[in-house]
Amino acid sequence: MHERLAADPAREVEETLLSRPGLRIGRIVSSGQASPPGHWYDQTEDEFVLLVAGEAGLEIAGEAVPRRLRPGDWVHLPAHCRHRVAWTQAEPPTLWFVIHHAPAAP
Amino acid sequence: MHERLAADPAREVEETLLSRPGLRIGRIVSSGQASPPGHWYDQTEDEFVLLVAGEAGLEIAGEAVPRRLRPGDWVHLPAHCRHRVAWTQAEPPTLWFVIHHAPAAP
Numbered sequence: 001m002h003e004r005l006a007a008d009p010a011r012e013v014e015e016t017l018l019s020r021p022g023l024r025i026g027r028i029v030s031s032g033q034a035s036p037p038g039h040w041y042d043q044t045e046d047e048f049v050l051l052v053a054g055e056a057g058l059e060i061a062g063e064a065v066p067r068r069l070r071p072g073d074w075v076h077l078p079a080h081c082r083h084r085v086a087w088t089q090a091e092p093p094t095l096w097f098v099i100h101h102a103p104a105a106p
Numbered sequence: 107m108h109e110r111l112a113a114d115p116a117r118e119v120e121e122t123l124l125s126r127p128g129l130r131i132g133r134i135v136s137s138g139q140a141s142p143p144g145h146w147y148d149q150t151e152d153e154f155v156l157l158v159a160g161e162a163g164l165e166i167a168g169e170a171v172p173r174r175l176r177p178g179d180w181v182h183l184p185a186h187c188r189h190r191v192a193w194t195q196a197e198p199p200t201l202w203f204v205i206h207h208a209p210a211a212p
Binding site (some may be wrong): 022053072074095104 | 129180201
């Protein structure tokens, strides 16, 4: 719990902290990475994204400019809400917690 | 998402950000509050606790001293893992995100 963050300037580090049917909590350490140009995430599950440290730009399809996330900011992305990471702060690294969960019943 | 935190020195402020069957994500702003003396939480659901800002002491039944949580620290509390908040930093306020979820099938 108190272990140091394994930031790696060369890549984004993601680890799963908890995994249950219909629920996965992950922690991501970014150090300047962004989604590949033109790449959009399009997921079958909902995702709750929380920025804990650093800063990042989150692009959401249909929004004119990326949302600028600072510590404590969060976004709920319903399944198939296309999004991409426009940029992340490298130093100190950007820390995210993400909660992937089953979408609401239709 | 970017709204200012509604810290209230007189009380702990909790709000539910997302609620689904078997899943609830909440945000808590503490400003010096602690659990009442001798009060232990004993919950029927698992709880994933993440400290985002400030600092807090989390007491877990059976552990000799409270865990000192700093930003980015997290604890997973299985259902019925008795715990209490020993102390929280008042200024700047302490920000927690909590994820209550259905326990793993036995």
